[in-house]
Amino acid sequence: MGEFIEERLNPCMRIGAEADDDFFTEVTMTAGGGRHVSLWNGKPYRVFNIDYVKDQQDLALEVQSLFYRTYKGFAGFRVKCWIDFTTALDGVSAYTATDCILLKVSAGVYQLLKEYGRDKPGLASIGRPKRIIYKPVAGEVAVAVNGQVLPPAQWSVDTTTGRITLSANKTDAIVGISQAAQAVVDVGTNSFLVGESVAFKDVLGMTQINGLRGPIVAKPDSTHIQVDINTTAFSTYTSGGTVQTHPLDTGSDLLTAGCEFDTPVAFDSAFSTQALGRGIFDVSGLRLVELLNP
DSSP: OOOEEEEEOOOOOOTTOEEEEEEEEEEEEOTTSOEEEEEEEEEEEEEEEEEEEEEHHHHHHTHHHHHHHTTTTTSEEEEOOTTSOBSSTTSSSOOOTTSEEOEEEETTEEEOEEESSTTSOOBTTTBSOEEEOOEEEEEEEEEEETTEEOOGGGEEEETTTTEEEEOOOOEEEOOEEOOSSSEEEEOSSOOOOBTBEEEEESOBSOGGGTTOEEEEEEEEETTEEEESOOOTTSOOOOBOOEEESSOOOBTTBOEEEEEEEEEEEEEOSOOOEEEEETTEEEEEEEEEEEOSOO
């Protein structure tokens, strides 16, 4: 791909505009009637066929301008797909922070995505299809870990790449854990804050707490944190273990997110106009193709 203009094409399209999703598959039929299918790319691939009717000034300032500035298909831009612009299951309802499990890129960095058909089982071999979200809408992203919504101060999003970056991981060795309705954890002098959540791993004795996450509800003193996990019925803590703010990326301790998003596209047709009347022009058969790696 060439370059990308972080600009959304105004979606004031005529009724009858189309947005089609497809997959890169190849079917080979044998002489005996066998059907062999190859899936070249498991990501959905979107194509828009749109028509505009605008006055001459609007046409020159918006659609035609973008066509020329992107050199037709050399550079990409954003478009809103009105039937699929949120990570909600139906694509149009309000998103939530627990919509989709994110793809881990590196320590503390995750990629936004949307998983389709998640209300039904996927294929046993490759699961359900996912669309990588490269162009989330600014101010329209929510993030959670293990179902607990993270305040915006604990993460950031790059709206040009769709990558979520968590604040620096806080981790400390555990010295002791109480058996209580809200466990008091001795982690020595620490920088944890009330409102942050922590996950437990590698604990001996009180092994039931491994993999669990809970919010910090209090700091009784400089070396203890009180976590909203009921350990009353757990085994007695003996030794070892750590707590950390970053996801464990195992079991249920996974980073999830939801958002509104645009589709990155490029022009894939000539710019054809027709005069409908004095100062009114029709742009018809304008084809846009999704960029799978903008």
